[in-house]
Amino acid sequence: MKLRSAALAAAMALTGATAQADVKVGMITTLSGGGAGLGIDVRDGFMLAVKQAGRDDLDVVIEDDQRKPDIAVQLADKMIQSEKVDVLTGIIWSNLAMAVVPAATAQGKFYLSPNAGPSPLAGKGCHENYFNVAWQNDNLHEAAGAYANDAGLKDSFILAPNYPAGKDALTGYKRFFEGDLSGELYTKLGQTDYAAEIAQIRASGADSVYFFLPGGMGISFLKQYAASGVDLPLVGPAFSFDQGILQAVGDAAMGVKNTSQWNKDIDNATNAAFVDTFQAEYGRLPSLYASQGFDTANLLISAMVKADVADADAFRAALKAAEFDSVRGDFAFGDNHHPVQDIYVREVIKEGDVYTNKIIATGLSNHADAYAVDCKM
Amino acid sequence: MTDVVLRTERLFKNFGALKATNNVSLDLRKGEIHALIGPNGAGKSTLIQQITGHLASDSGTVCLMDEDLISVGPAERARKGLGRTFQISSLAMEHTVLQNAVLGALGQRGNVMSFFKPVMKDAQLVSAAKAALAQVGLAEFAATRTADLSHGQRRQLEVAVALTLKPKAFLMDEPMAGLGLEGAQQMIGLLTDLRKEAPILLIEHDMDAVFALADRISVLVYGEVIATGTPEEIKVNPEIRRAYLGDEVPA
């Protein structure tokens, strides 16, 4: 699928020689198959910002990676070689980002990550052309660990799927959590039945449960946990409590605390306008991913205002300054081009018939990631 | 007993309660055709399968030239010199007639793990295969796809493939079934000469053919050999007349 937001070359000619060259953006994201919901949200958020900016020198090409790393690599090659894009963005999953980003930045392209933040790209593998507009993968889990301390939890049972992001998640939680761990479990990726794990949780004597189970895994776990009668407080990252999937979990998610760098009730004008216009445009509440897509586009546009993309150093500096109105309020990049931001604690509530979140606390303030020290840029 | 080529001793095979092969001991001697007859379901094909190793025996031995083969599989037994034709044609149907014969010659030579030389240009194999085809009268059909052969021609090809193996003993399961009068005559002529190359253990329903060809006959009833003898002895044996020949049904 291809969308071109910009005017035609003929129109450009009429306005005379613009001072700057067009910026061409290649968005590679997941639009079909399982997990398409996330990519669609990122795309919609991004395109909303593009539309609002109304710039005719911004050209966006969108392609579906089917959540397959080799397709993503192929699309990146295509965008760099044939479409001659200046900036790449859109990838949802860490494993796809690991496949695309190093090669793209090595070829001098900018990459703006609207979702994935694998640790190698924040640490030893950081690159001056790679900017993460969402979070480093560990961030939300670290905030959850910090929140657990604040909430007086002393003994957690933690679980995640057995793959790198799952291990990062539990590492992130443990980095900040000061209590004991009664249990630490890695489940099979894609597992749908958690009866055995829940029985172990019940028997463990823990006073809280931290889990990272993205997508359908989280839905299954939450439903089964609610039916099991185990009533230990649950804490998780925002991914299992997002607008897109909360409705599928239903009552089972009520009251659960989760950590996020964004929520629709963050009090600033940009955010309020974003939530309203997104709803008006697409007929649904924006999700975390939509907010990240929106911020990513606005970051890009802020850099376009200040510098010509042909001048890579100037453009990079403009991106690094991050002078745009983020829906999160304050937003800044650390030295490794990953966000330094507040991460909030949210609680799942019901507004009318719709399940959603409200912010109840701040988990970590002005938080950067643990890998920045390894980044030599 | 130096002229015994193939010998079974006390072979047994049960399928559940059914005694398919019950204490069968028989031998096949140099230069002879030994026919195995018996009513349908007497266990003739089961016995052949046990001898060739396609079916495992419950107990007993199968000896070829005094070598006990009971513990080895069908491929091994074929390599040791048991050449077999099937009741229902068992050929590579997509291959040509010549290819099937070359396959036999290849089996006789042994080294199948050759990956680069075109096998159909191997003069030695092809001439052996062609000789066998000529012997059964299929020379002109060498390039025909096996699936396009008539029923009788497939029978002939079965025999040709067995020939390429240069076996020490032939085991033939109804080679004349469905051949028609002329075909049967041809086959009888072929087998008559063939016994000089290697003895033949023959299963056949066509009693005329059996009595024309066989040097000795064994009668199998309910898995048991009830008599062995020359055609003349068998013809006059009253027990056999009662048990078998009396209610003979054409196959």
Add this chain to the structure above:
Amino acid sequence: MKRETWINGAALAVLLGVPLWAVMADEPFIITLATRAAIFALAGVGLNLALGTGGLVSLGHAAFFGIGGYAMGILASHAQSYAPIMEAPFLIEGTKSMPVIWLVAMVTSALVALVIGMLSLRTSGVYFIMITLAFGQMIYYFAISWPAYGGEDGLSIYVRNGFPGLNTLVPLQFFGLCFAILCLALVLMNAIHKSAFGLALSAARQNETRVLSVGMKPYHLRLVAFVISGAVTGLAGALFADLNRFVSPTMLSWQMSGEIIIFIIIGGVGRLFGPVIGAMIFILLEHTLGGLSEFWHVYLGALLLGIVLFAKGGVIGALAGREKAHD
């Protein structure tokens, strides 16, 4: 000359001609697509020996494709970081040399194919399909949860590996390399097909009893075919990883095994060039249909269905009629 030979020649000409045209039209991405097609074709050519000639429907060939990929990934990542793979009992270092990587990829895939084959070939029919799937899944889950080489995130290589005398970073040169290997594999497979081994293997597919009765063991024939097949698919995996400069467990997934089978069926089972034509068509479809609609899988599915139901013998079968590849 037979019609199929003309079709085969045309397929090769197109596969070679498109990238040459792309260079002149300055469409480097088309070269990447052609390279991808050549590599998928190679993987299919490998599987086709087991599947087409040997009648072994392996739903686990992604295992070899992925192992080849990881051979490249592991060797190159160690070379990249100057960390030896192992020091005791003897030193093994990484490498960025393609020929060495290919050799390791083929030997490793062959060894794994030997083990999987020895166990799987005790079964037949549906059970064989399923046991190969099971082995594939085992290796897939192992790769996902094995942290040393990136787990599900996979392994990235920053620069493509080298081949003496070539600049592999130039798309056309890398394509040329893959194309040459594909041609070599086709020549090899053609020779095998016509050899004593090929005759016996194909006979074992048609009639197992016949092969036994001439003193050959179908098990051994199939095992050798499976090992060769695994090694060729493994080589394709190493090339594929080099094309993407990336390897991940996706290469080991059962969907990948399914795709390799699809190449063969689209082109024509047991035809020498079946996988080549199949892979070219698949890439073309993926590229054009993907641009038409978000729901392009529906069209892909319908098309596959049509080929299976109405074009028996694949595209080559439809074009060349019932002439068989055997002679």
Add this chain to the structure above:
Amino acid sequence: MTTLLFIEQMLNGLQFGVMLFLMSAGLTLVFGVMGLINLAHGSLYMVGAFAAAAVAAATGSFVLALMASLAAAALAGALIELTIIRRLYDRDHLDQVLATFALILIFSEGTRWMFGSFPLFLDVPSVLAGPVTLPGGIQYPAYRLSIIVIGLVVAAGMFGLINRTRIGIRIRAGEADREMIAALGVDIAKLYTFVFALGAALAGFAGALVGAIQSVQVGMGEPVLILAFVVIVIGGIGSIKGAFVGALLVGFTDTMGRVLLPQVFGLFLEPSAAVSVGSALASMLIYILMAGVLVFRPRGLYGVA
């Protein structure tokens, strides 16, 4: 591990096994009678779950939702049998694998086109929400207990259908010899459509039952499909009894593997490595089981040679 926890885990294994049986009964039936490998079985499972979720959302009734799942899956099954599947009975397994693989693509994206990319909501009925206390003090979710009961009832029903009824006799005859049954004057085409629809209905029913405690989303069928294949291959393809035994075996192996392996490795590895290695092995365990069974019994536990 305490005895009580061990018993609870055994119960979980049983429950998972019964769930697997529900998923695989239809698959093995279709293979046994028609000799068809149906990769699209997981798609019918998904169709059932989506139909249930849609009806539950519209009516609020779980019973109606279950009925809808049966009807929708049976209808979808009958439809594809009449249009596509029946052309595949005489084909080799390769064609069947590919054609039904194509059906997966069509079903998945078709469902996404109709219902969107976000998971749907389907909850357990309120009567069965929450846990019940079993003798010995084990707290166990009421809904999972119901799944065990329903699964056992379905298993009994399947055995009854195959062994006791006229249609069962025909099905068994069809397994044994297609020509014979045709000679008996049974309309074999109708019988096949019926069997396929029955298998589909079972899959859809399982989808709805399981969907209530899992996630109803596009792609939910594929992992189930692979598990179901593991089950029926272990049991011996075509055998309902084999599917039942295979399902329980896989259920117990998987559950106990997940629980015990990390602990076993904990005896001689440091904790984090033990968890990691144990979990990795646990996720491979059922495939190891399947390969092991096939190496020793190449046609599964109850397969006919």
